[in-house]
Amino acid sequence: MDPMVFQFIGETVKNATDAFVQPAASSLMFALQMVVLTGVTLYITMTGYAISTGAVESPFWTFVKQCLKIIIIAFFALTADGYINGVMEAINGLEGGLSQAMNTGGGAPMSIYQVLDQSMGKGFELVGICFQRADEAGWNFGSVLGWAIAGVVVAAGTVLVAMLGGAVVIVAKFSLAVMFALGPLFIVSLMFPATARFFDSWFSQVMNYVLTIVIMAIVMTFAMKAYDAFIAGADFSGDGDSNPMFAALQIGALTGVLCWIILQAGGMASGLAGGVSMAAMGIRHLMSPVSGGLNAAKTVGNMANPMSTRRDMQSGMMVTARRGNHLVAGNTMWNPAYRQHVMQNMGKNWGKATGGSVKQ
Known part of the structure; x- marks a missing residue:
């Protein structure tokens, strides 16, 4: 039969640490609540103000994700x-x-x-x-x-x-x-x-x-x-x-x-x-692969939906937008009206400029 020396010691240590850890952690959580609430309030207020005034160039959804992260951390910590x-x-x-x-x-x-x-x-x-x-x-x-x-x-x-x-x-x-x-x-x-x-x-x-x-x-x-x-x-x-x-x-x-x-x-x-x-x-560091994956997805998205400049049928002005935006606006060769508009105006301004003179 094996001796039970360490099982007895381990049980004693476990009971002692359990009696210490949970009350100590609970007391620390209670003490941190007001401090964290004050700090988070100031952080969110200042960050939101900086984004709204343009002092910080950060998308609004980045601010929202930061707030969600704070809520999740507060649940596990407090x-x-x-x-x-x-x-x-x-x-x-x-x-x-x-x-x-x-x-x-x-x-x-x-x-x-x-x-x-x-x-x-x-x-x-x-x-x-x-x-x-x-x-x-x-x-x-x-x-x-x-x-x-x-x-x-x-x-x-x-x-x-x-x-x-x-x-x-x-x-x-x-x-x-x-x-x-x-x-x-x-x-x-x-x-x-x-x-x-x-x-x-x-x-x-x-x-x-x-x-x-x-x-x-x-x-x-x-x-x-x-x-x-x-x-x-x-x-x-x-x-x-x-x-x-x-x-x-x-x-x-x-x-x-x-x-x-x-x-x-x-x-x-x-x-x-x-x-x-x-x-x-x-x-x-766990977020690094996620960020890398998002950057890769963004690169693929840029390849599939690139930026381009086309003439807008409604305003007649040159508009720079992504392929999907041009498609929604009808500024694409798939649109018969746009195709006809392009064919009618093709070559209209080709050749030598008329009027004026060039002095030697």
């Missing part, structure tokens, strides 16, 4: 349903989903704390085998000492790996809770272009902690697989290369590798989170 049930649940679901997707054990999905406990249980299973061999050695003090040393090495390595992994996970969980408590402030900053970079920094930190937890789940799953492979392939009879000291050396090397990977987990998560936040999942 309402409990939008932030707690939307943002927080989505991020927690991402972390849990990725961790469970990395579960290659073939069993039921496990939390990161269950993975830590199961990994520690596999190590203690090896410790039990070593001490059982020491007990079976009887009066052979060399074998007893060898198996006892192997058991101590395995126990120390197991505890070291589990404690390091658990500490990294718990710190990441607590840090993620702090980011959740401050989240409304940084989501609100997404409303205005001048402060949107603060949201990118916050989102990068959130993804850093999420990926740290996911990477730790992968590392501890690897540890379980390594322990299983060691138990299945090791010969604990004490003969040949599988003597107690050699087994202890193998476990020591495995422990060193796992500890090094655990220490690198933060750096790996930071690198991945920076790339994810700044290059792919930043809200402003």
